[in-house]
Amino acid sequence: MSQPKIEVFADGAAVARAALQFWIERHSRGGPFWVSLAGGTTPKELYRMLAEQPLSWADLHLLWGDERFVPHDHADSNYRMVKETLLDRISGVGEAHPWKILGDAEASAEDYEQVVRTRPQGVDLCLLGMGDDGHTASLFPGSKGLEEQQRWALANWVEKFDSHRLTLTYPYLNLSREVLFLITGAGKARALREVLRDGQHPAAGVRGLEGTFFFVDKAAAAELGG
Numbered sequence: 772m773s774q775p776k777i778e779v780f781a782d783g784a785a786v787a788r789a790a791l792q793f794w795i796e797r798h799s800r801g802g803p804f805w806v807s808l809a810g811g812t813t814p815k816e817l818y819r820m821l822a823e824q825p826l827s828w829a830d831l832h833l834l835w836g837d838e839r840f841v842p843h844d845h846a847d848s849n850y851r852m853v854k855e856t857l858l859d860r861i862s863g864v865g866e867a868h869p870w871k872i873l874g875d876a877e878a879s880a881e882d883y884e885q886v887v888r889t890r891p892q893g894v895d896l897c898l899l900g901m902g903d904d905g906h907t908a909s910l911f912p913g914s915k916g917l918e919e920q921q922r923w924a925l926a927n928w929v930e931k932f933d934s935h936r937l938t939l940t941y942p943y944l945n946l947s948r949e950v951l952f953l954i955t956g957a958g959k960a961r962a963l964r965e966v967l968r969d970g971q972h973p974a975a976g977v978r979g980l981e982g983t984f985f986f987v988d989k990a991a992a993a994e995l996g997g
């Protein structure tokens with residue numbers, strides 16, 4: 772696996788601006804641009820700024836790296852977050868594939884497996900965040916999803932939430948051409964050091980075939996040293 776490239780920025784806004792330029796540069800190369808989106812809160816500013824850009828949205832093909840098993844209009848839905856910050860403010864996206872919330876989490880995962888299998892070469896850009904426990908997507912420490920080597924989409928039981936989370940797995944995430952982590956805030960400083968210096972935690976297991984980038988703010992980088 773290639774060594775990750777770490778870039779430290781002053782604050783979350785600077786991380787979002789850098790991620791925007793990263794995306795624009797790749798998206799502007801022309802042709803289909805497949806992206807697996809990160810959920811949570813960190814990428815929201817990036818998605819909002821993206822919506823203002825004069826990009827060819829017909830070239831954009833979207834997957835979601837993970838999803839909570841909640842209706843699309845639920846406050847915790849990653850689909851709803853992307854819809855509000857990006858999709859409602861642009862038009863003509865090539866393809867957008869949110870996870871379908873079906874009768875049970877396993878049915879949703881089996882459905883998304885078929886979706887992802889239509890893109891067997893992986894995505895061009897995999898956007899990811901990281902929790903303060905070092906999870907990424909919905910691959911949480913100690914969860915069975917970390918061991919999955921066959922399936923590309925999974926309903927992963929997460930003990931601390933006492934519920935399933937829907938997530939892409941390492942076999943698919945690691946087909947990505949490039950991976951870009953967006954990580955901000957002092958609460959993530961310890962986990963980030965342990966990921967980057969010790970290879971610990973789920974976030975350490977994702978690498979892009981052509982590059983892995985960590986765009987972090989000073990607060991999250993506080994324990995990385997010189």
Ligand code: 6PG
Pocket residue numbers: 809810811812813814836837838839849899900901902906907908909
């Ligand atoms: C999710 C995300 C998850 C997220 C991290 C960081 O569904 O929550 O996909 O992996 O990236 O939990 O979340 P924040 O950006 O909100 O800190």
